[in-house]
Amino acid sequence: MKITLFAASALALFVVCASVSGQSQAPAPPPAKKQPAAAKSTTADQDQKEGERRFLENCGRCHNPPESISPTEVNAVLRHMRVRAMLSAEDEKLIRKYLAP
Amino acid sequence: MLGTAAGLRAQTNAPILSGGVQFLSSTVGGNTFFQPAIAPVLVVPLGEHWLVESRADLRGFISHENGSTGPYSGQFIASLEYLQLDYIANAHVTVTVGRFLTPFNIYDERFTPFWIRDLQDAPIIFPIGTRTSGSNNGLMFRGVIAARKAWEVNYTAYFSVLSTTENLQSGRTAGGRMGVFFPLAGAEVGVSYQRFLQDVNYNSVGAYFTWQPPPIPLDVRSEYAHSPAGQGYWLEAAYHFSKSRGDTSRLGRLQGVARIQQFFKGTPTPGADLPLVDINRFDFGLNYYLPHDVRVNGSYGRQYSSAGNANVWEAQISYRFLFPALPGVFK
Numbered sequence: 366m367k368i369t370l371f372a373a374s375a376l377a378l379f380v381v382c383a384s385v386s387g388q389s390q391a392p393a394p395p396p397a398k399k400q401p402a403a404a405k406s407t408t409a410d411q412d413q414k415e416g417e418r419r420f421l422e423n424c425g426r427c428h429n430p431p432e433s434i435s436p437t438e439v440n441a442v443l444r445h446m447r448v449r450a451m452l453s454a455e456d457e458k459l460i461r462k463y464l465a466p
Numbered sequence: 467m468l469g470t471a472a473g474l475r476a477q478t479n480a481p482i483l484s485g486g487v488q489f490l491s492s493t494v495g496g497n498t499f500f501q502p503a504i505a506p507v508l509v510v511p512l513g514e515h516w517l518v519e520s521r522a523d524l525r526g527f528i529s530h531e532n533g534s535t536g537p538y539s540g541q542f543i544a545s546l547e548y549l550q551l552d553y554i555a556n557a558h559v560t561v562t563v564g565r566f567l568t569p570f571n572i573y574d575e576r577f578t579p580f581w582i583r584d585l586q587d588a589p590i591i592f593p594i595g596t597r598t599s600g601s602n603n604g605l606m607f608r609g610v611i612a613a614r615k616a617w618e619v620n621y622t623a624y625f626s627v628l629s630t631t632e633n634l635q636s637g638r639t640a641g642g643r644m645g646v647f648f649p650l651a652g653a654e655v656g657v658s659y660q661r662f663l664q665d666v667n668y669n670s671v672g673a674y675f676t677w678q679p680p681p682i683p684l685d686v687r688s689e690y691a692h693s694p695a696g697q698g699y700w701l702e703a704a705y706h707f708s709k710s711r712g713d714t715s716r717l718g719r720l721q722g723v724a725r726i727q728q729f730f731k732g733t734p735t736p737g738a739d740l741p742l743v744d745i746n747r748f749d750f751g752l753n754y755y756l757p758h759d760v761r762v763n764g765s766y767g768r769q770y771s772s773a774g775n776a777n778v779w780e781a782q783i784s785y786r787f788l789f790p791a792l793p794g795v796f797k
Binding site: 425426427428431440441442445451453 | 507652676
């Protein structure tokens with residue numbers, strides 16, 4: 366009986382989480398900010414965005430980004446996370462551009 | 467020019483000292499205790515392929531001498547959680563020798579730092595697959611077997627020797643973990659296995675699941691583990707009160723957490739470090755991420771078992787630090 370109750374609670378928690386996420390997904394995404402025609406993304410900007418995406422995808426599974434990180438520290442931090450989070454060399458390079466551009 | 471200079475600096479192999487400090491207050495069934503702690507993490511890159519990394523845990527344990535009455539007394543507990551040398555051979559293989567965290571399921575490797583985990587109490591099933599100390603002394607291989615845009619398969623495999631040296635305890639074990647990560651869905655599933663090879667030989671098996679729906683600041687994590695001494699699961703959900711990840715607004719810094727867990731006793735096994743009764747438990751908590759990597763949190767939990775029910779209250783403040791280990795040497 367208790368097992369059933371707890372399994373039901375687990376399911377309810379999961380459903381609540383899923384519905385919260387569903388509600389958050391429901392509204393249409395905000396319109397993209399208008400960019401001046403002259404302000405085309407540079408390769409560096411694209412790398413930085415891709416680095417942010419890879420940070421959220423890999424490192425963000427466990428923790429938030431550090432508030433600040435200096436270029437002197439970033440190499441050791443990324444090497445540490447390359448082993449812990451099994452990052453590829455390309456992940457390391459792009460996340461470096463995001464954390465310490 | 468400045469960018470080039472920054473890029474060159476970024477290539478330096480400056481060692482760093484990171485980690486966290488905390489003050490934790492816990493009240494379990496009316497007994498209150500405090501745990502001030504510091505967990506320094508040292509990382510020393512050596513060239514392009516080598517890395518030395520270490521984490522220690524130094525904490526005080528302060529409690530009433532007679533449980534809930536009498537004067538407070540304290541003891542100091544120190545442990546070396548890992549001290550390992552890594553060789554990053556290629557994208558598929560990293561070889562680790564030394565003392566490392568046991569890669570059984572995900573909690574030990576990913577969520578034992580107190581400045582990262584969302585609820586301060588480790589899950590009841592944490593000892594399954596991580597005996598004798600949560601760390602192993604030996605050899606480990608890990609890496610990504612194959613990666614595509616929509617999926618990635620990762621693995622670890624290790625062997626550990628027996629050690630009874632104080633602060634360096636380790637069991638004679640062999641095991642591994644395999645996981646499949648789906649980046650587009652933000653989900654990962656995996657399984658773990660460990661063979662305990664000293665005294666009583668036995669198997670532990672586990673499975674885990676994580677899910678972070680990409681546009682939403684929601685984290686769902688779960689583990690199941692089984693050993694002869696017992697089995698159980700936990701399921702945790704954490705949600706930042708914002709529309710997106712990385713929101714630093716006042717409300718976006720607030721995170722709500724809920725966890726349920728259930729444990730079923732098995733055959734009592736020496737050194738298993740598991741409860742001898744069935745336990746059901748739920749926890750609710752709030753985390754607030756202040757600027758400068760300071761976090762405060764509080765949680766309430768209720769535990770049900772045949773040994774007695776108990777309320778569990780916890781409050782913690784933690785600070786995560788990061789600075790060069792040799793300031794002035796690398797600029």
